Amino acid sequence: MIQLEGLVRRYGEREALNDVSLSLSTGQTLVVFGPNGAGKTTLLRVLATLLRPHAGAVTVLGRRLPQDAWAVRGRVGLLGHEPLLYRELTARENLRFHARLHGVREDRVEEVLAAVRLVDRAEESLKTLSRGMVQRVAIARAVLHDPELLLLDEPWANLDPAARDLVEPLIGAGTDPARPRTRVISSHDPGGGLSEADLVLGLRDGRPALLREVADVDPGEIAELYR
């Protein structure tokens, strides 16, 4: 599903990712930990085809990046720090816009709105909604086209416990073996993050400081990344 070998990504002179190698199978969840600026968001954006790798080999959904990025688009759902939604439009207008871009039928919009329990606020402009509600709309947007790979950048930010439970069926590990859900999640929450993970990557200054299966990871090692 995802194969990285010696991935390097720079911003100018600074190396945001340096020599990152890993392999993630279909249906698995990789959780990425690391302090601010460690490279977590950059990694997600490379996997989403939004940033080009500067060195190394990157394969996502069986396609090499950046050459075959066109074949990966539309099969990935990205939930970033920004909701990727227009503040002046309503939740329904935003989701319908994304549905048209992905060739998704419009009744799917109502499905996801119902799933995040925002049907009765769907006609309000996004700028009038709370941050938690906007995050729920953003999650609805990320899963609207039923992507094979979910890239989630701190997905539980701004969500109260009830909202976390609400979005669990949309971005959780999934229970249907016929529809495996592969996820890459960046997190600062060791408890929550480890409970979602199959594989754990710890980044520090863009370099992998920890890469292990979750059963072999001590929560203390995650805390160590932030010191």
Place this chain on the structure above:
Amino acid sequence: MSAVSERPPAGSDTRRPRASPPGIAATVGALLRKELLVELRTLESVPGMSLFAVTTFVVFHFALNQNTVSGDEAAGILWVTLLFAAMLGVNRLFVADQDQGGFDAFLLAPVDRSAMLLAKALALFAYLAVLELVAVPAFGLLLLAPPLGQTLPDLLLVLVLADLGIAVIGTLVAALAVQTRARDLLGPLLALPLLVPIVIGAARASSPLLVLAHPAEVGGPPIRWLATLALYDLVFGLIAYAVFDFLLED
């Protein structure tokens, strides 16, 4: 550092039935609809452009110390004013997309990137049309000596050809400038030199339409200047189509 997870996958890599990607017409339609909806809600571009044009005509009215203008002078004032008013729209064209993540959302979709060029150029063309609906009558009222009635169809032809060029070049430059910190400065600095041939062609083509003469004596706009405008539109349309993808890429 490298690791390969040994855990068996939770399921096979079966392909889900995927929605078919939308065609370019559907994508342009979706983008254009969104564009016009955002402009209707925010009124960030068109009212500002129109107000700028009308205010500029008033300033010219007093600065020239003339009640009316005609011919080359009228054409120059009209086109320079429309050009600078258009720059306000050009500068705002991609701001919402850049600031609110619309670029990323578009880049994640399985669509032809040229759709954004087309949709943005069509939106800018629509903004220019609305601007001219306000600005041209205001120009006729505040500054122009000859009545516009008889020559309006010919002037419309010049306006359409010039607007096409401004829309294409404006979209291209706006897409480039919005990715820089100095976008408000860079947009006009890049666009104005590229738009000078359009101002020249449009002013020369419309000058004979703005003279004080008997309607029968006024010929149409010079064909060679109309052809120049059309050719310039075509060349920049092709250039924009060829390079726009690269402007959106990382």
